[in-house]
Amino acid sequence: MKKVSIVVPxxxxxxxxxxxxxxxxxxxxxxxxxxxxxxASTDNTWEIMKSCEEQFPDKVVIIDGGVxxxxxxxxxxxxxxxxxxxxxxxxxDDYVASNMFELLYNKAKEGDYDIVDTGFxxxxxxxATLYTGDxxxxxxxxxxxxxxxxxxxxxxxKIFKRELWNDPVIRMREKVRCLEDTEILLYMILRAxxxxxxxxxxxxxxxxADSATKTMDLDxxxxxxxxxxxxxxxxxxxxxxxxxxxxxxxxxxxxxxSFGINRCLYEKIARxxxxxxxxxxxxxxxxxxxxxxxxxxAVLRKNAITIPYDDNIEIQNRISQLDIAIMxxxxxxxx
Numbered sequence: 001m002k003k004v005s006i007v008v009p010x011x012x013x014x015x016x017x018x019x020x021x022x023x024x025x026x027x028x029x030x031x032x033x034x035x036x037x038x039x040a041s042t043d044n045t046w047e048i049m050k051s052c053e054e055q056f057p058d059k060v061v062i063i064d065g066g067v068x069x070x071x072x073x074x075x076x077x078x079x080x081x082x083x084x085x086x087x088x089x090x091x092x093d094d095y096v097a098s099n100m101f102e103l104l105y106n107k108a109k110e111g112d113y114d115i116v117d118t119g120f121x122x123x124x125x126x127x128a129t130l131y132t133g134d135x136x137x138x139x140x141x142x143x144x145x146x147x148x149x150x151x152x153x154x155x156x157x158k159i160f161k162r163e164l165w166n167d168p169v170i171r172m173r174e175k176v177r178c179l180e181d182t183e184i185l186l187y188m189i190l191r192a193x194x195x196x197x198x199x200x201x202x203x204x205x206x207x208x209a210d211s212a213t214k215t216m217d218l219d220x221x222x223x224x225x226x227x228x229x230x231x232x233x234x235x236x237x238x239x240x241x242x243x244x245x246x247x248x249x250x251x252x253x254x255x256x257x258s259f260g261i262n263r264c265l266y267e268k269i270a271r272x273x274x275x276x277x278x279x280x281x282x283x284x285x286x287x288x289x290x291x292x293x294x295x296x297x298a299v300l301r302k303n304a305i306t307i308p309y310d311d312n313i314e315i316q317n318r319i320s321q322l323d324i325a326i327m328x329x330x331x332x333x334x335x
Contacts, residue, residue: 004086009074011039013092023095029102035078035130040068072172072180086159099203114192120203140246149248183232233304251314298334
């Protein structure tokens with residue numbers, strides 16, 4: 001068993017994957033495996049992967065996925081091969097500090113943590129962030145989980161005990177352009193006994209200009225939002241710790257619901273202006289296709305979100321009154 005398995009999905013990453021893999025093969029933690037999954041790339045990604053494996057056969061495992069399954073599907077293939085005590089994830093357009101996995105692993109062993117998180121640097125925003133502060137580390141209770149859920153974060157800045165992925169088996173949604181890991185992070189927060197942190201900036205998030213979220217049409221974005229809400233509810237609502245943080249979980253799903261509605265109404269909101277007095281106008285004259293999208297989204301919301309918006313303190317504190325009014329109007333029209 002390796003100490004850490006690092007799973008890297010790669011799709012048409014020839015411009016960035018060399019930098020990514022260089023940061024991984026040069027980790028100060030030696031007892032690792034780097035599992036790189038080619039997600040049916042059409043450029044030179046596979047050739048670069050093969051060259052890396054030839055140079056570092058004791059560390060690098062490459063998998064040719066054959067068909068395009070999206071980053072979630074590629075990661076799933078990597079999880080099936082992983083033997084590490086802990087599992088980490090790195091995206092092929094990002095890179096990490098040379099001591100990242102040594103620091104995370106040592107912290108994990110120090111506290112027998114299920115999850116350890118670290119800080120990341122966003123190149124586009126020129127900003128460093130650590131989502132897991134000292135106030136939420138240690139044994140998790142409802143309040144700490146609630147904070148972790150509402151504050152957000154990323155899978156790629158963390159390592160997880162392999163048992164969280166395999167006992168029972170949990171995998172990501174496949175062939176999804178974005179938000180494929182949304183419900184997984186929430187699931188992990190509910191499942192984990194405890195969490196630790198390393199208060200350093202160890203992950204470099206590059207957020208390229210042609211990333212999936214920036215080149216996405218309405219139907220694709222809508223499908224991602226719809227899938228994320230449904231998967232969050234299905235994977236999480238029967239977990240033991242769900243009821244204790246139900247308000248936070250429903251805030252997370254309501255936030256996605258709001259994003260989905262607003263994307264459907266983007267042109268109307270831009271035309272009339274973002275003002276609560278214009279909410280009814282946003283929905284007037286919607287074409288049948290948009291109406292169907294909104295109706296399907298509202299029906300999904302009804303099943304997943306049961307606490308009234310006005311009674312959920314997390315929604316009241318974290319979602320604007322304009323967006324709450326838009327959600328209420330969508331509910332009124334389509335439920």
